[in-house]
Every structure is written in C-alpha cells, then in structure tokens.
Amino acid sequence: MLRWPIAILLLANILAFVAVRGVFGPAPTAGGREPNHLNRQVHPDWLKVQPITATEAADQPVVGGPAPSAPVAASTLPQ
Template identity: 85%
Template sequence: MLRWLIAILFLANMLAFVAVRGVFGPTPTAGGREPNHLNRQVHPEWLKVRPVTATEAADQAVVGGPAPAAPIAASALSQ
C-alpha cells in the first residue's frame, strides 16, 4: 500500500515539474495579462515622484525600532 502511495506521489511530483517547465505550454503568468494597461491610463504624465519629507515620515514606523507613541491627549474622568 505504501509503495503505491509513494509511486503516485512521485508521478504527481514529476507531472507538476514538467508543467512548470512549460511542456504543456506557457503558464498563465508568463506574459502580461493586460498589455494595453499603460496605454489606457488617464494622463500618466501628471504623475510626479517626490521624496518623503521629514514631517510626512514622522508617523511611519521604523522597522526594528520601538513602536511610535500615539499623539493622544488623555484626562481624568469626572464622577
């Protein structure tokens, strides 16, 4: 019983290998799915790339650093 399971798993593994290698044709992700996507953009020349300023980057978390403190004001509740 175990021999048949190993044989079936081996054959399935070989089938997956040859499918990835392109024996059955190109994979769906091989080419661009939307080749005219850039041509259909509305005013792509309006896009501007600019660096992030220090004030914009102040609320960004630093990877590996301490968690930033939230700017929340708190007061005691009256009873």
C-alpha cells in the same frame, strides 16, 4: 502499504515537472498576454513623487539608528 502513496506522489512530481517545462503551454506569467494594459492607463504622466516633510517623517523609524524609547511612564509597585 506505502506503495500507492509513493506512486501517486511520484506521478504528481512528474506532472509538476512537465507542467513547469511548458508542455501544457506557456505559464500565465510568461508575459505578452495583455499588450494593451499600458495603453489603458489613464494619465500616467500626472503621477508625481514628492518628498515628505519633517512633520510627516517624525514617526518614521531611522534605519540603523537607535530604537525609539516608548512614551510609557513607569513607577514602582507597592508591596
């Protein structure tokens, strides 16, 4: 009963192994497929990195710092 599903899974694993080993050609992420990609960029030297100001960084969390308190007003509920 389980003979055919096991055989199909075994064949699928063998096929995946063979494909990863490169029998069907190089993987698409192997590189070298778009040599003109960098040449087609429009003005890459115009890109500038700027630090953020204190007002822009106000809502940024501090890594390793205490968790900010939520601006929620709490009151006791009437009973």
